[in-house]
Amino acid sequence: MPHPLSLQDATAWLRLSYAGLPTHRTRALLHHFGSPETVFAAAQDEGKLLRSEFKITERGLEKLRACVSRDVARQLDSMVTHDIGVVTEDEFPSLLRQIDDDVPAFLFVRGSFSERDEQTIGIVGTRNMSEYGRGLAHTFGVELARAGWTVASGLARGIDTAAHMGALDGGGRTIAATGCGLDIVYPSENRDLMTRIESSGAVLSEWAPTTPPEAWHFPARNRIIVGLSRAVIVVEAQQKSGALITATLAATHDRTVFAVPGNIHKPQSRGPHQLIREGAELMESVDDVLEFLGSEVRFEVEVESEAPKSRRSRPIEIRSEKKKGASVVGEASATLGLPLGGADETDIFPDSSGKNPTRPAPPKRSNAGESSAPPTNLAPNELRLYLLLEADARHIDDLAEAASLEAGPTNAALVMLEIKGFARRLPGNLFVKTAKTT
Known part of the structure; x- marks a missing residue:
């Protein structure tokens, strides 16, 4: 559950979010001092301990001291209006605490974590999806939700949106990691979806309310998707897509990468096909993922009955044994030269005219x-x-x-x-x- 916050607590967390310290140093300070207020108090002294034990530079100390008097009234209003809380590292799902220096120091949240989020699978892909990709991402979301899994993605248009909606339509949970403050809906057409996710999962951000989306936020938010997930599914991605870099990050953190094959004539298929060539697991159905991860669950699925236009439910039991080994995405993915995003580079970095730039x-x-x-x-x-x-x-x-x-x-x-x-x-x-x- 989100940290219960007094006005004083919320003010302190907001101010710490503006300190601009490297994430792992902020984590170390919180581990040692326990709260933002105590961190600020240590910085107000001569700062000897922070310099010697935590390698905080004089510039870092100056930033911490400046945060103590920062005006965060607008951000506080947004936290109250949008019911935004704070979750700390000890409240994260266990997998998110296991990504070394990439672990967030704390997160702003709308909604809440659940014990079910220990079983999370990420779904990523291009914003420029085909109808084939949209249908698959939605179906995978539905079936994973019915199998008891939480679906994580990035709330972007395209594959992300389809995956979130599928999980919700399947009666399950979904988590969205965003690249802006949680009082901002980006893209704006996902306002209703964000509300649904908040009611049946969580929307997460490292950035304080009122913070607009910026290009460099997206690589950071995608490490959260990877951190939450036991495996990452790439549905559609162009060959130079940020989703492929997300897949590489997933493999770096020992998450299994699954790639969905597609039409060889479609550019959206080239990324998954490249991942498969480099060692990602080929995925044709949710069963492939559940069998690999060793799931043993019961869930309800809708199946067509013999009578036209009627539907009935029946329980399906999946039993499988975990396969040994994990897929490793090849060196080529690591050198594609794109941010760790769930979107193509041209979606994230438009030029000043609003058009997508030439690569x-x-x-x-x-x-x-x-x-x-x-x-x-x-x-x-x-x-x-x-x-x-x-x-x-x-x-x-x-x-x-x-x-x-x-x-x-x-x-x-x-x-x-x-x-x-x-x-x-x-x-x-x-x-x-x-x-x-x-």
């Missing part, structure tokens, strides 16, 4: 021993980080500190470097340089 050409690679000039198509923050990247992995915190950037702009610039093919994200928020131009 940048792949960078020319030089031999390891050759010197090369920096790429010419980088924004200032991207260039600063590009020059700091090395063949050896560097942590995002080190890069942010070396570049004198806040966590948000650092993440955004690194996402763009991934898209342009100049950086690759490794487990544990490590980054390496992957290409140079000549």
